[in-house]
Amino acid sequence: MASLDVARSRAAFPALSSGYLYAxxxxxxxxxxxxATRISDYLLNTNVQLGADYSVSVASTTRVEDGAEAARELFNAESVxxxxxxxxxxxxxxxxxxAMDGDVHPDEELIVTGxxxxxGGPWKHLAERRGATTKLWQATQLSATPNNPYAVGLQLEELLTLITAKTRxxxxxxxxxxxxxxxxVKDVVIAIRARAAELGARKVEVxxxxxxxxxxRLMDVRGWDVDYAVFSVYxxxxxxxxxxxxxxxxxxxxLSSLAHHFLAPAVAAKPYKLQPGGPGYEIVWGCTAVPPYLRALGDGNLEEAIARIARHEQTLLAPLLAFLRSKSARGVRIVGAEHEGLDRVPTVSFVVVGERAIRSQDVVARFDAKGNIGIRYGHFYAYTLVSSLSPSLDVEDGVVRISLVHYNTLEEVVKIIEVLEEILA
Ligand SMILES: Cc1ncc(COP(=O)(O)O)c(C=O)c1O
Structure with missing residues (x-):
């Protein structure tokens, strides 16, 4: 099993050569x-409107189409x-x-998470507009770690109790x-569809x-059998x-069209019906840099690249979780699963509670004072999840979050642990 070439991956990001620790x-x-090179090249050399027949417009149209192909590949979608x-x-x-306003009935139910x-929010607003109901699939205590009340996760059994004949x-x-x-995702979708079919739901989308x-990890919208998915290239x-x-x-x-009324027939089966107005063309062209970069990390194979990334990330995650677990008597509580494994990524949240509690804000301030490591605290817009944790936390103070990716190194994890040692002393 070949391992990830971390030095090669880091070389692709100029910001990393400064020595700043991005976490x-x-x-x-x-x-x-x-x-960045592609964006600059678009702006300097092909910065015209799409869809005309002159040569530069043909070139810019092709570049934006290539952006859609890059996204299709990353999603494993059937078509651009x-x-x-x-x-x-x-x-x-x-x-x-x-766009779904016209296809949700007033008595139907939309299930969201915290x-x-x-x-979550867009579906709650949709339910309000349509007189439908939202239900919450809540994160619940993980049985592997009953002593840590913050070790929670979304569990399928909980979801299945929420599905009814009205689930939309x-x-x-x-x-x-x-x-x-x-x-x-695949197993969850299979279970959702089976339960909904058994109960006679009209139409369930995921x-x-x-x-x-x-x-x-690799997305696979076709293998997962989902209707909608989203990710952020940044x-x-x-x-x-x-x-x-x-x-x-x-x-x-x-879905109905959100585009101008006179475009409706032309966009009936096109994603433009959800895209009222063009995206930033230079940015879409910039996105085409991502798949070749990832593929190269797997010697030309995207699946292999992601497998290498996942294995490397486990080597970052394990020592960080082990350190945090070792500080349990000091009041450190991991928020989420306490152990590494391929069902977990190196996004690690924790709080410091008990007699010598430390606010998340104060933990992060100590890192900020060092000036060379970037981490953050808060609810990270998972407001409902963080406010549901019990014993309750100040939701605005939230959790301390250290989030690593494949270009982070073990030496960086050691540095983070050294700072944490000082703070928790
Ligand atoms: C899980 C998750 N969903 C959605 C978002 C929102 O993404 P965007 O900033 O592209 O709206 C974030 C951003 O942090 C996220 O972490």
Whole structure:
């Protein structure tokens, strides 16, 4: 089994050569040199409107089409006509829910999680507009660690109790941006569809938020059998753009057009119906740098690259979790699963509670004072999840989050642990 060439991966990100330790990657990763080069080249050499017949417009149109192909490959979607670009996952999901207004009945139910509100809020608003109901798939105590009340996760049994004949949509995260835990999407979708069919639900669609998942694992919208999925390229080593996958059948049967009225017939089966106005073309072209970079890490094979990334990330995760577990008597509580494993990514959250509690804000301030390590605290917009943790926390103070990706190194983890040792002394 070949391992990841971390030095090679780091060389693709100029920011990493400064020695600054980037450990807030779940907020946004560093961007590839090649993405910046492409953006600059687009702006300097092909910066015209798309769709005209003159040669430069033909070139810019092709570049934006290549961006859609890059997203299709990363999603493993069937067609480029299933991907829409936007500036954020939050905006794309809000647009998606708007477009579904006409296909949700007043007595129907939408199931959401307490994870990042991007895949919760739009469905709550849709339910309000339609007089439908939302139900919460709550994270519950993990049986492996009954002594840590913050060791929680989304569990399938909990979800299955929420499904009824009125279920219309299930919206969940493939990976939690707080807990770091990965949901077995394929198995969950099979279980949702089987239970819904058994109960006679009219139509159940699944919308999966892959924003915290895509930097660490391979997406497979076809294998998963999901209707909608979203990820943000700025967390997958590219520029600030996001992409929405919409299954072709859902595009035509479940969604109305948000585009100008006179475009409606032309966009009936096109992602542009969810994209009122063009995306930033140079940014879409910049996104095409991501698949070749990833493939190269697996000697030309994307699957191999992600397998190497996942194995390397486990070597970062294990010592960090082991250290935090060793500080349990000091009041450290990991928020999420306490042990490494391929069902967990190196997004590690914790709190310091008890007689010598330390606010998350104060832990992060000690890192900030060092000036060379970037981590963060808060609820990270998983407001419902963080406010449901019990014993309750100050939701604004939230958790301390250290989020690593494949370009982080073991030496960096050791540095982080050294700072934590000082803080917890
Ligand atoms: C799990 C998850 N979903 C959604 C989002 C929102 O993504 P965007 O900033 O592209 O709207 C984030 C951002 O942190 C996230 O972590």
């Amino acid at each position: 807030d990657n779940a907020g946004g990763s560093q961007c590839l040199t090649d993405a 006509d299933e991907v829409a670009f936007g500036s954020s996952a939050t905006m794309l999901l809000a647009n998606l829910a708007r 994870e990042h509100e991007a895949n 949509l299930v919206a969940f995260t493939a990976c939690s941006n707080i807990l770091g835990s990965i949901i077995p 919308c999966v938020d892959c924003v915290a998942y895509a930097p660490h 967390k997958v080593y590219g520029p600030h753009a996001s992409v929405l996958y919409t299954r072709r059948a859902a595009l035509t049967r479940s």
